[in-house]
Amino acid sequence: MxxxxxxxxxxxxxxxxxxxxxxxxxxxxxxxxxxxxxxxxxxxxxxxxxxxxxxxxxSRDGGVSIDLNHGTTTLAFKFRHGVIVAVDSRASAGRYLASNDVNKVIEINPYLLGTMSGSAADCQYWERLLAKECRLYRLRSNHRISVAAASKLLCNMMLGYRGMGLSMGSMICGWDKEGPGLYYVDDRGTRLSGRMFSTGCGSSYAYGVVDSGYREDMAVEEAYELGRRGIAHATHRDAYSGGAVNSEYTLVYIHQPTTPVPRCLRHFSLVQTGVSTIGRVAGTFQD
Known part of the structure; x- marks a missing residue:
């Protein structure tokens, strides 16, 4: 007092x-x-x-009635050399165009990527939380988490909040000792493994292009061109997708050297805004 x-x-x-x-x-x-x-x-x-x-x-009945319209297109497929991830960069809130320069690829760790589809806040929060859990897993077990285990962690998080209004459809993409991995996880706790996924309101257009040209034994240049065409057609046909085409993919070469050295992982990042520029970051694969 x-x-x-x-x-x-x-x-x-x-x-x-x-x-x-x-x-x-x-x-x-x-x-x-x-x-x-x-x-x-x-x-x-x-x-x-x-x-x-x-x-x-x-709302009239006394409950909460908030209808949020989302619009985006994300695309990912895996092939012999790695995983291609292509996303648009437009953020829309119903008929309102919020931004044309949004990065919808979230880096979970140097070997794992996650995509954003649905509510940007939900995707960013839960995938950043997943990144924290992956770092803790590395500290506890002394080896990095696999793509399947990371997607299962995110799935368990979504199951705990199912029916509470979350809006998220994410693809977890990366490379581990099993090879390239691709999983789809949404806010209902659905977890699917496959070779090709596309989410968002423009996914039907992207599926049509990628299905017609997909082969598992594609070359890297062919895979990049297929991903670029798929997301470009989707952003052209879908009114809620657009902006610059951000294409980020993980390309991994595994070789058998004569001396025991760690296998090498290379992460390629490409952003196309009229002129293509490629950046390269080297990393190390560790079991």
Whole structure:
């Protein structure tokens, strides 16, 4: 009490009477930090109107009715030499064009990539959380996580929040000791393994192009051209996809040297905005 008098701060009870109506209980009573007693994270609720009462006015039946329209096109397929990932760069909110320069490829680690489709916030948050879990896995087990295990981690996260309004359709792509890997994971907990996936409202256009020219024994140049044509046709036909064509792919060469040295992994990144530029980053494959 003496500290309140010296600093001139008002007590919690006085602040609550000024902000909230008399004899009205709000979520403001809850703590806004990590609760060590229950070992749960208590979310901070902003001052003002009770969020549950405000959201109840969003629909006639008293429930929350928020319909968010998403538009994007992402494409990924694996072949003999690696995995091609091609995405558009347009972010749309219904009929509103939010941005034409969005990076929809999230690096989980130097050997794993994830794509964004659905809500940008959900995809970024959960794939960054997946990146943290992959780093912890490396520290615990002293070897990096496989593509299948990483996709299973993300699937388990989605199963815990199924039916809670998340919007995410992601492709986990990379290379491990089993070779190139490609998995599809969405917000309902669906996890699929395959050679080719496309998500977003322009996926049907991308599938039509890639299906007609896909071969597992393609050369690297043929695979790049097929991915570029697939995403270019989708962005041209689909009204909610567009922007620059960002194509990032992982290309891996495995050789059998005469002396025992680590197998080499090379990560290629290409962004096409009229003039093609290729950057190369070298890494090391470790079992």
């Amino acid at each position: 003496a500290l309140f008098q010296v600093s001139g701060l008002k007590s919690f009870a006085e602040l609550r009477e000024q902000i909230l109506p008399a004899r009205q209980t709000h979520l403001f009573d809850r703590t806004n930090h990590y609760n060590f007693g229950t070992k749960t994270q208590e979310f901070a609720v902003p001052l003002g109107v009770d969020p549950s009462g405000f959201l109840g006015t969003c």
